[in-house]
Amino acid sequence: MRKYDPNLVNVIREKQYVKEVNGVKTLFKPVPDDDREHAMDPRLYEIASMKKKMFANRAKGGFRLSNERYRPDKVTYDLIENEIDCDERLIPVNGTHMIDIFIYRRADIGEKVTPVMVYLHGGGFTAGDIHLFEKQMQFIAEQSGATVVFPEYRLAPETPYPGAHEDAYATVRYVYENAEELHIDREKIMVAGDSAGGLLSNACAIRDIQDGAKIIRKIFTLYPACDNRQIDEIDDYVWSYDDYPMIPEQEEIARSRIDRIKKGFEKKGLSLYEQGFAKEGDPLLSPIQASDEILKQYPETVINNSEFDFLRIGGEQMAKKLNRLGVNVRLVTYCGCDHGILDMLGTVVQAEELCLCMADELKAM
Numbered sequence: 001m002r003k004y005d006p007n008l009v010n011v012i013r014e015k016q017y018v019k020e021v022n023g024v025k026t027l028f029k030p031v032p033d034d035d036r037e038h039a040m041d042p043r044l045y046e047i048a049s050m051k052k053k054m055f056a057n058r059a060k061g062g063f064r065l066s067n068e069r070y071r072p073d074k075v076t077y078d079l080i081e082n083e084i085d086c087d088e089r090l091i092p093v094n095g096t097h098m099i100d101i102f103i104y105r106r107a108d109i110g111e112k113v114t115p116v117m118v119y120l121h122g123g124g125f126t127a128g129d130i131h132l133f134e135k136q137m138q139f140i141a142e143q144s145g146a147t148v149v150f151p152e153y154r155l156a157p158e159t160p161y162p163g164a165h166e167d168a169y170a171t172v173r174y175v176y177e178n179a180e181e182l183h184i185d186r187e188k189i190m191v192a193g194d195s196a197g198g199l200l201s202n203a204c205a206i207r208d209i210q211d212g213a214k215i216i217r218k219i220f221t222l223y224p225a226c227d228n229r230q231i232d233e234i235d236d237y238v239w240s241y242d243d244y245p246m247i248p249e250q251e252e253i254a255r256s257r258i259d260r261i262k263k264g265f266e267k268k269g270l271s272l273y274e275q276g277f278a279k280e281g282d283p284l285l286s287p288i289q290a291s292d293e294i295l296k297q298y299p300e301t302v303i304n305n306s307e308f309d310f311l312r313i314g315g316e317q318m319a320k321k322l323n324r325l326g327v328n329v330r331l332v333t334y335c336g337c338d339h340g341i342l343d344m345l346g347t348v349v350q351a352e353e354l355c356l357c358m359a360d361e362l363k364a365m
Contacts, residue, residue: 001077001346004043008032008349009356022320024331031336032349038245040254040308041336043348047073048253048338065157065272068127076135077346083107084138091151093170101171102130103182104141104148115188115365116147116175117358120168120204122195122222122340124264125156125273136345136355144359147184149175153200160275165284168200169207176215188365190218192358194342195311198224202287209297218300220361222354223339226303227314228265228286239313246308254308257338261310288318296325302361303329304354306337332357 011032018025031041040048051073087103105114119137121128130137130150141148153167172191179186193201198221208216231239246254274285283290303319305312312333322329334341334350345351 002079002349002352003077003347004349006352009353012349012353021316021331021333024316024319024323024329026316026319026331026333029332029334029350029353034336036247038307039247039336040250040338041348041350044337044341045250045253047344047347048257065126068124071127071132071343074132074340074343075347076132076344076351078135079139079346079352080135080142082142084141086138091171091174093167097154099154099167099171100152101174102134102137102150102152104137104150105183106142106145109145111183113183113185114146115144115190115362116149116182116184117144117190117192117220117362118149118151118168118172118175118204120151120153120191120193120197120200122193122197122342123155125164125196127155128197132343136342136351139345139352139355140358140362143356144362146359146362146365147182156273157275161273161277162284164196164200164273165203165207169204172204172208172216176213186215187217188362189216190220190362190365191216192220192222193224194222195339196225198222199226199228199285199287202226203284205298205301206283206287206290206294209294214297214299216299217365218302218361219298220302220304220358221315222304222342223306223309223311224287224303224315224318225311226286226318227288229289237313237317243313244308254338257308258310261339265310288314288321292325295322296327298322298325298327298329301327301329302332302357304332304334304357306334306339306341308337309339311339 012029015030085105085107090098121133137148137150151171154163176186191201191204201219201221205219281289303315305315319329319331341348341350
C-alpha cells in the first residue's frame with residue numbers, strides 16, 4: 001500500500017542528474033512532481049506543516065524523552081509481495097551482555113549464500129527500534145535477495161557511550177564470524193544506517209580499520225551525523241543558511257525542518273549519549289575528525305543527504321575529505337527532502353527509492 005503513485009519512484013530516477021559539489025560529483029534526486037528548483041516535496045511539505053504545529057505544542061512542555069520514543073507521526077506501510085522469513089536471536093556482546101537482532105531473508109532463497117547488510121537505525125541514540133524499521137528491512141531483503149540484519153542496540157540515556165558503538169560493531173563481527181550458519185558471504189558485508197545510525201556505520205568502519213580486520217566492504221549512510229562539532233568549533237569550513245536556498249512561500253516550513261535538527265544539536269548534541277564518557281574530538285563520535293591515515297583506508301562509501309537537513313553540510317564535507325584521500329565515495333542529495341525520510345515508507349516516495357538504492361547496492365556486490 002502506498003499513499004502516492006508508485007510510478008513516482010521511476011520519475012525520480014529518470015530525472016536524476018549529476019552536478020559537482022565541493023569538487024565531488026553529486027547525484028541529485030529531484031522531486032518527482034514539482035520541477036521548481038529548491039521546492040519541498042509536496043508530501044513532505046504537508047507532513048512538515050503538520051509536524052511544525054505538533055512539535056510547537058510539545059515544546060511547551062520542554063524536552064521529554066517519551067516524546068522522542070513515541071512518534072505516531074511516523075507511519076510506514078507494507079510494500080512486500082513475497083514471503084520474508086525473520087529469525088530473531090540474542091547475540092553476546094563482549095562477554096558482558098546480550099542484544100536482540102533480527103535477520104530477514106526471502107523465504108524462496110532457502111540456504112543460498114547471499115550478501116548481507118547490517119542496518120543501524122537512527123534516533124539520536126535515544127530512540128528507534130524494529131517496530132519503526134521492520135517494513136523497510138523486509139522490503140530491502142525482498143528487493144535485493146540479500147540478508148538484512150537489524151540489531152536492537154542499547155539506547156541512551158540508560159546506556160551511555162560507548163554502548164551503542166559496542167553493540168553495532170559486535171553485530172558486524174557476529175555476522176562475519178557466523179557467515180556459514182547465516183548463509184551469507186563474509187566477503188560481501190555492507191553496513192548501512194541513518195542519522196545516528198549513519199554515525200555508527202562510520203564508527204564501525206573506523207573500528208574495522210583500527211583492528212586491521214577490514215571485513216566491511218561498503219558503507220551506505222542516510223543523512224549521517226558526520227561532524228558533531230558545534231558550529232563555532234568548526235575551523236575548516238563554514239555552516240550557513242546561505243547553503244539552503246528556499247522558495248519564499250515555503251521558507252518558514254523548510255527552515256523549521258533545518259532548525260529542528262540544528263537546535264536539538266546545539267542544546268543537547270550527543271550529551272544524553274556521551275554523559276561525560278566521551279573525549280573531545282573522538283572520531284567514533286565525529287567521523288570527519290578521524291585521521292587521514294584512517295580515512296584513506298575507508299571501504300566504498302555512499303553518503304545520502306537531504307536538501308533541507310542541518311546535517312547535509314557535514315555530510316558533503318565528509319565526502320569531500322574522503323574524495324581528496326582517494327576513497328571510492330559517492331554523494332547523493334535528495335532534493336526537496338528533510339531529515340528522517342526513511343521513517344515514512346509508503347508515505348514518502350523517497351523512502352521507497354532509498355530502499356531500492358540499498359537493494360541495488362547489495363545486488364551490485
